[in-house]
Amino acid sequence: MSTFAEENVPGRHGPSATVQADPREVGRVRTEYSPAHDGDPDPGEIVWTWVPYEENDGRGKDRPVLVVAREAGGTFLAVPLSSKRHDGDLEWVPIGSGPWDRTGRDSWVDADRVLRLHEDGMRREACALDRMRFNLVRRRLQERYGWS
Template sequence: MTPHPTGWHLFKQALAIRDAQPLDKGLRRINDRLGLLGEQRPTGRRKAATIHIERTEDRARSIFFTPDMDGQADSGEVVWVWAPADTPQDPPQERAILVVGRTRTTILGLAISPNPEHADESWWLEIGAGEWDDQGRQCWIRMDRVLEISEEQVRRQGVLFPARRFERIANRLRSTYRWG
């Protein structure tokens, strides 16, 4: 037979329920950022991330291949962001971004695109197919613009860019855009 709960016991239960809500929110946020929620992710219209775009030479910095599955997006990892569409009435599209640097709270990245029209554009570099495109298409990376995005607005999925291909991009950034 279970004893009748005391006032103190009921108070502790109420606190546990109240405190579980922020904990649950926090765990859902962490799982969402890590891409672990899968089909449980909320459906409906996504909000586009705030993306600051700068000329690559204006953000010149040292670049190294330093992926580390430590909870932060690091140089050499691919992340996804809900980017604004070309027209305001269209919904945002999830885009793959190669991380090439970071600040304390933001990532710096280069946009990845499977659009074959980029093959003839000098500011795009061919990177081949990889896990960043779920259809396995040939892709390109935009070299002349750096995207700065709050780390909270990107989704990580544990995809590392191949080191040799990353070094090709780093060499282009060093030789053309004055990166170190």
């Protein structure tokens, strides 16, 4: 059973809903590091959005994601973060801890799961990831999908 607060999470419903994207079918992707403290989502920033569960059955969770690319149509590509340990799992890139996790837990980025986000479907309440850690994620995405 969901609560009213969960129903109104940005990215959960409607035209600004966060959806899973097939990374091999999104066309040419140019990842970039361009965070700007302007209130708008930018590649290199960690933002919060509704992330549907992989079963795609309507359930999901409000969670942090790393924006990795801006698409021509005004949408963004992002990869989800998790605080669950994924040591040694090649689909997960360790990025350590940061202000996106209030308790300071280490995080991993799921390079195997790409999400398409809309500007209205995100909360801009997190931070920019530093360039070194962003480049670790970028390299993994380049290796997996041939993105530039």
